Amino acid sequence: AQSVTQPDIHITVSxxxxxxxxxxxxxxxxxxxxxxVQSPGQGLQLLLKYFSGDTLVQGIKGFEAEFxxxxxxxxxxxxxxxxxxAAEYFCAVGRxxxxxxFGKGTKLSVKP
Amino acid sequence: NAGxxxxxxxxxxxxxxxxxxxxxxxMNHNYMYWYRxxxxxxxxxxxxxxxxxxxxxxxxxxxxxVSRSTTEDFPLRLELAAPSQTSVYFCASxxxxxxxxxxxxFGEGSRLTVL
Numbered sequence: 001a002q003s004v005t006q007p008d009i010h011i012t013v014s015x016x017x018x019x020x021x022x023x024x025x026x027x028x029x030x031x032x033x034x035x036x037v038q039s040p041g042q043g044l045q046l047l048l049k050y051f052s053g054d055t056l057v058q059g060i061k062g063f064e065a066e067f068x069x070x071x072x073x074x075x076x077x078x079x080x081x082x083x084x085x086a087a088e089y090f091c092a093v094g095r096x097x098x099x100x101x102f103g104k105g106t107k108l109s110v111k112p
Numbered sequence: 113n114a115g116x117x118x119x120x121x122x123x124x125x126x127x128x129x130x131x132x133x134x135x136x137x138x139m140n141h142n143y144m145y146w147y148r149x150x151x152x153x154x155x156x157x158x159x160x161x162x163x164x165x166x167x168x169x170x171x172x173x174x175x176x177x178v179s180r181s182t183t184e185d186f187p188l189r190l191e192l193a194a195p196s197q198t199s200v201y202f203c204a205s206x207x208x209x210x211x212x213x214x215x216x217x218f219g220e221g222s223r224l225t226v227l
Contacts, residue, residue, distance in 0.1 A: 009152070032212065032213050034215070034216075041221075042220060042221075043116075043202060043218035043219055043220045043221055044155075044202070044204075044216075044218045045218075046215050046216075049215060051212065090154060090155070094212075094213030095213060096213070097160075097162075097168075097213075098143045098160065098162065098206060098208040098213050098214075099143075099145055099157050099160050099170065099213070100155075100213065100216055101157075102147075102154040102155040103154055104152060104153055104154040105152075105154055
C-alpha cells in the first residue's frame with residue numbers, strides 16, 4: 001500500500017541554521033512527490049514538487065528537495081532558516097487517481 | 113483571484129445535527145477533494161470527484177456524503193453529526209491530465225466542533 005512517513009514529529013532549529021526534513025515514501029510506480037507548508041490556521045501551500053527529470057528540485061521560499069529512488073526518500077532542505085519558516089510541513093505522494101497521500105507532518109520551530 | 117473558497121470557516125454542531133460544508137473553485141479544475149485534518153494525523157481523504165456527476169470514496173468516508181452537480185462546486189454533507197467528526201476540513205482542487213496527478217490547491221479550511 002502507498003504510504004508516506006515523516007519520522008520527525010517536531011524539530012527545533014536556530015534562526016540562520018540549516019534545515020533538513022525527512023520524508024520516506026512507499027509507492028509501486030514512479031512517484032509524484034510534493035512538499036506542502038501549513039502556517040497556523042491556514043490552508044496548505046505547495047513548496048515544490050517532483051514528477052520526473054532532475055532529482056534536485058527547487059521550490060519557493062528558498063527550499064529544495066532531493067529525490068533518491070534507492071532510498072525511497074524525498075527530503076526537504078533549506079540552507080538558512082528564517083523565523084517566518086516556523087510552520088508545519090507535509091510530504092505527500094500523488095496517486096494515479098489524482099489524490100495525494102500525506103505524511104503526518106513535521107512541525108518546525110525556529111529559535112531566535 | 114479566489115481559488116478555492118470554503119464556507120463556513122467555523123461551526124459548532126450538536127450531536128445528531130446535520131450540516132453542509134460548501135466548497136467552490138474558480139480555476140476550472142476537473143478534480144476536487146475533501147480531506148479532514150486531525151492533530152498529529154496528517155490529512156485523510158474523505159471523498160473525491162473526477163468531474164461533474166462523478167464521485168468516489170476516499171479513506172474515511174463514513175458519516176459523510178458528497179455531490180458534484182457542477183465543475184465549480186463540491187459540497188460535503190455531514191448527517192447525524194458525531195463527536196468523532198470534530199476536525200478541520202479542507203477542500204482542494206487540481207487539474208488532472210493523462211494520469212499525472214497535479215498540484216492540489218487548498219481552501220483555508222473549515223473548523224467543525226461537534227458537542
